[in-house]
Amino acid sequence: xxxxxxxxxxxxxxxxxxxxxxxxxxxxxxxxxxxxxxxxxxxxxxxxxxxxxxxxxxxxxxxxxxxxxxxxxxxxxxxxxxxxxxxxxxxxxxxxxxxxxxxxxxxxxxxxxxxxxxxxxxxxxxxxxxxxxxxxxxxxxxxxxxxxxxxxxxxxxxxxxxxxxxxxxxxxxxxxxxxxxxxxxxxxxxxxxxxxxxxxxxxxxxxxxxxxxxxxxxxxxxxxxxxxxxxxxxxxxxxxxxxxxxxxxxxxxxxxxxxxxxxxxxxxxxxxxxxxxxxxxxxxxxxxxxxxxxxxxxxxxxxxxxxxxxxxxxxxxxxxxxxxxxxxxxxxxxxxxxxxxxxxxxxxxxxxxxxxxxxxxxxxxxxxxxxxxxxxxxxxxxxxxxxxxxxxxxxxxxxxxxxxxxxxxxxxxxxxxxxxxxxxxxxxxxx
Numbered sequence: 500x501x502x503x504x505x506x507x508x509x510x511x512x513x514x515x516x517x518x519x520x521x522x523x524x525x526x527x528x529x530x531x532x533x534x535x536x537x538x539x540x541x542x543x544x545x546x547x548x549x550x551x552x553x554x555x556x557x558x559x560x561x562x563x564x565x566x567x568x569x570x571x572x573x574x575x576x577x578x579x580x581x582x583x584x585x586x587x588x589x590x591x592x593x594x595x596x597x598x599x600x601x602x603x604x605x606x607x608x609x610x611x612x613x614x615x616x617x618x619x620x621x622x623x624x625x626x627x628x629x630x631x632x633x634x635x636x637x638x639x640x641x642x643x644x645x646x647x648x649x650x651x652x653x654x655x656x657x658x659x660x661x662x663x664x665x666x667x668x669x670x671x672x673x674x675x676x677x678x679x680x681x682x683x684x685x686x687x688x689x690x691x692x693x694x695x696x697x698x699x700x701x702x703x704x705x706x707x708x709x710x711x712x713x714x715x716x717x718x719x720x721x722x723x724x725x726x727x728x729x730x731x732x733x734x735x736x737x738x739x740x741x742x743x744x745x746x747x748x749x750x751x752x753x754x755x756x757x758x759x760x761x762x763x764x765x766x767x768x769x770x771x772x773x774x775x776x777x778x779x780x781x782x783x784x785x786x787x788x789x790x791x792x793x794x795x796x797x798x799x800x801x802x803x804x805x806x807x808x809x810x811x812x813x814x815x816x817x818x819x820x821x822x823x824x825x826x827x828x829x830x831x832x833x834x835x836x837x838x839x840x841x842x843x844x845x846x847x848x849x850x851x852x853x854x855x856x857x858x859x860x861x862x863x864x865x866x867x868x869x870x871x872x873x874x875x876x877x878x879x880x881x882x883x884x885x886x887x888x889x890x891x892x893x894x895x896x897x898x899x900x901x902x903x904x905x906x907x908x909x910x911x912x913x914x915x916x917x918x919x920x921x922x923x924x925x926x927x928x929x930x
Contacts, residue, residue, distance in 0.1 A: 534631035542784035548739035553683035566674035571596035662705035687725035821904030854900035
């Protein structure tokens with residue numbers, strides 16, 4: 500091997516089911532892949548609880564991170580020698596693409612909600628803290644870790660570089676849509692990525708798409724729309740997430756109440772006490788979480804025992820459509836009836852909402868400004884995508900929200916106790 504800024508003596512390849520091969524030629528990238536923090540991503544699933552719904556969805560954030568790196572590598576090949584592209588940014592782009600998800604925790608989004616933590620903040624901590632990743636990045640220069648963190652945080656001065664990893668059409672989205680479609684076995688997430696990459700062009704602030712590639716981009720946006728509603732927001736997956744969240748909430752509540760666990764949750768202590776260290780965080784992966792769930796099936800606490808058994812053995816909550824804005828009067832009635840039936844509504848009656856905006860045009864002043872996709876017309880002028888595409892215009896700016904009410908139907912079916920109350924509950928839920 501040569502120095503960290505150089506090339507490997509021989510190219511390394513990863514066989515990949517989505518991109519066929521992932522090519523690594525840079526010493527820097529190869530060393531980053533070998534760090535303990537990056538290898539930890541093998542033990543974190545990309546799609547959290549989705550494997551309960553689509554049994555093939557066992558792929559990891561390690562798979563995805565390599566895929567984002569590979570797409571970024573191919574984009575850079577297309578950009579080489581073109582105006583507005585500075586090849587000095589190449590290793591920065593590749594590093595940011597590889598490391599953009601390194602801060603994800605186990606079952607990420609449920610985990611973050613309960614413990615009030617953020618994977619983006621942890622990504623920054625891992626890149627800038629006392630870690631193997633930081634040591635490798637600093638071989639490129641003392642300021643290089645900060646540059647990588649800035650790209651991922653979208654604060655880096657070169658907006659073109661930021662857009663390649665964080666925009667409405669970027670390396671991250673292009674990988675996860677195809678990868679998640681492949682591993683879930685659905686047909687929605689497929690689009691002609693090769694075509695999109697061929698017609699991407701660097702501009703001052705973002706990559707644009709040649710107008711001749713517009714239909715490939717339409718396909719990409721529709722595949723994203725379908726994946727969100729058919730896969731990411733699938734109600735069965737959300738049921739598993741609800742139970743997972745409630746297990747973590749119950750554990751935290753019991754700890755704060757002084758409950759004596761048969762298996763002490765030592766890996767959670769720093770999160771419970773809000774004294775979060777990188778070392779403690781990196782020790783948490785999905786194998787550790789599932790180990791605790793397995794053990795907690797034997798705890799004295801009835802709720803924790805039940806919820807862990809449900810999660811591990813896929814005895815999920817049933818769901819009905821429930822819009823809290825339109826059914827506000829029913830909520831307190833149901834809550835009270837659950838109490839009377841001896842079913843704790845804090846853990847067994849849950850409204851879960853999902854929403855997505857498939858594509859948005861520029862809205863200045865909004866809290867999260869979305870950089871729209873721009874087309875480069877044959878005359879060189881730039882046009883925003885929804886002004887040229889009827890398909891995209893039809894869904895632009897249209898936020899769709901879905902509400903479900905989750906509950907343990909098996910508890911309601913068991914009428915050996917509180918039969919009359921349970922019948923009242925079912926009458927409301929299934930009217």
